[in-house]
Amino acid sequence: MNLRLLLLFALLPGTTLSGEVTLPKILTSHMVVQRDLPVHIWGNAGPGEDVSVSFRGETRSTKAGQLGRWSVYLAPGAAGGPFQLIVKGAPAQSITLDDVLVGDVWLASGQSNMEFEMRKAATAAADLPHAANPRIRLLTVKKQASEYAKDDADTDGWVASSPDTAKEFSAVAWYFAREIEQREHVPVGVIDSTWGGTLGESWTRLTALGEDAALAPLFASRGKMTDRHESALLEDKDRQRQRDEAKAQGKPEPQFPWNPPLATWAPGLLYNGMIAPLTPFPIRGVIWYQGESNSALERAPLYNRLFRTLIEDWRRQWGEGDFPFLYVQISDYKSTPAEDWAVLREQQRKTLALRNTAMAVTIDIGNPDNVHPTNKVDVALRLARAARALSYGEAVEYTGPTFRQSTPEGSAIRAWFDHAKGLTAKGGEVTGFEVAGADGKFFPATAKVEGATVVATSPSVAEPVLVRYGWANSPQCNLFDGEGLPASPFTSVP
Helix, strand or coil: CCCCHHHHHHHHHCCCCCCCCCCCCCCCCCCCECCCCEEEEEECCCCCCEEEEECCCCCEECCCCCCCCCEEEEEECEEEEEEEEEEEEECCEEEEEEEEEEEEEEEEECHHHHHHHHHHHHCCHHHHCCEEEEEEEEEEEECCCCCCCCCCEECCCCCCCCHHHHCEEEEEHHHHHHHHHHHCCCCCCEEECCCCCCCHHCCCCCHHHHHHHHHHHHHHHHHHHCCCCHHHHHHHHHHHHHHHHHHHHHHHCCCCCCCCCCCCCCHHHHHHHHHHHCCCCCCCCEECCHHHHHHHHHHHHHHHHHHHHHHHHHHHCCCCCCEEEEEECCCCCCCCECHHHHHHHHHHHHHHEEEEEEEECCCCCCCCCCCCCCHHHHHHHHHHHHHHHHCCCCCCCCCCEEEEEEEECCCCCEEEEEECCCCECCCCCEEEEEECCCCCCEECCCEEECCCCCEECCCCEECEEEEEECCCCCCCCEEECCCCCCCCEEEECC
C-alpha cells in the first residue's frame, strides 16, 4: 500500500491499520437478529485480512477489502436462541457475541413522543416492576447529528429488558415490543433512535430531499434559520444573563420562547448520524411518531410529500422491499395560531396511500394542555394492531374509520368511510363536522351516522359540496368504529 493511500486509510472513521478485527457498535452480545432474512455481519480488519463468522452451525469466510472493510451474509433461519456468534480475524484475533437471539427487530424513531421514557408514562408504576423479559431486547442509539453518513451508531449495545433498562427506554416502543412478544411468541428487539423537538427533514437523507423540487421550501426555511443563527446566539447569551440575575436576586427564572437547535433541525443530519449506521442491519419494520415540529404554518402543507420521501428512501436504503412503516398521527393539542395541527394530521392521513403503511389515530387519547400525553400504552397497542394485521397476517381490525369520499345530496353531504363496521358516535350526537358550499367557507354542521356513512347539514350552507371533521388543533371528536378505534380527522378539500 503506498503512503498516500495509507494516510487516507488512517483518516477514515471506523478503520484499522493494526489488523484487529472489529464490529460496529450495534452488533453486540444480547442482540436480536431478524428471522427469515440473511444474517448480516460486517466490520473492519486489516486490508486483505481473512475474516470468518460462525453462527448456528454455519461458517462463512471473506477477505477485508483494501480499506479494511468486510461483510458476510449467513443463511436465514427461524426464531430461536440463545446462540453464540464468533468472528475470527488474524491468528488469535476473535470476537465472541453471547446470548444472541433470532426473532423480529423493529426500529422506533421520531421526536419526543416516541422518545418519551417509560418512567414518565402514566402506567409506569404498574408496569416497570414487571419489565423483566429476556425475550425483549433493547438498543438505544445516542443522539448524534452528522454532516455525513456515519458508518457506526453511537450506542452502548443491546440489553435485555428489565425494570432498570426499560425505565429510560421509549415507552411506546417498549409497550409495542411487549405486545408483539406476547402475541407472536418470538424474541423481539427494538432499536430506539429518537430525538425530541426534531423535524421530519432532519431524519431524511439529504440526497432524497434534493431529488424533489417540491421540497425546496424546506431548504429555504433552513436558510432563514442559518441567517438568524448569530442573533439567536446573542439572544441565548442575554437570556442566560437574565437567568443568572434572577437567580442571584432570588426571583423566579424568566421564561423565553423556544429556539430550535440549529444542528438538529438541519435536513439530513439526524439521518446521517442515527439512521444511516442502522441500514445494514435487517429489520422487520418501523414504528414512527413525529410531526409536531412540522406543524408550523409554512411546513405543515409539505408534510405528506416529505414523509413519503422519508419512507420510500428508508426502504431503499435497507434494501428489503416495502417493509411495514407504522406511524402515529399527532394527537390533539391547543398549540398556537402559528401552528396548524389539522393540516399536519391530514398530511399524515394522505400518506396512507403508500403501500404497507398504517396510521395509529390518537385524537381521543391526547392532552390538549400538554404536547406529551402520558398515555403511551394505548398508542403502542394501536401500532401493534397494525403490525398484527400488516406484518403478521392476523385478521384483526387495525384502524378506525377512514374517510374515503364525499357525495353531495342536495341540502346535505354524505361522508363515506372505510374500516367503519359498527360506526358510532360516543356520547350521543356526532360532533366535529363542518360543511362548505362552492365558496369554500366552512360552517359547523349537524351530523348523523347512517350505516358506514355520516350525513351532515348546516342551515348556513344551502348546498354543501365539502365536508371536514375534527378540523382544529384540539378538536372535539367522538366518531369510532365498533372496536373502539377513533376515526381520523379529515377534509374533503383536494
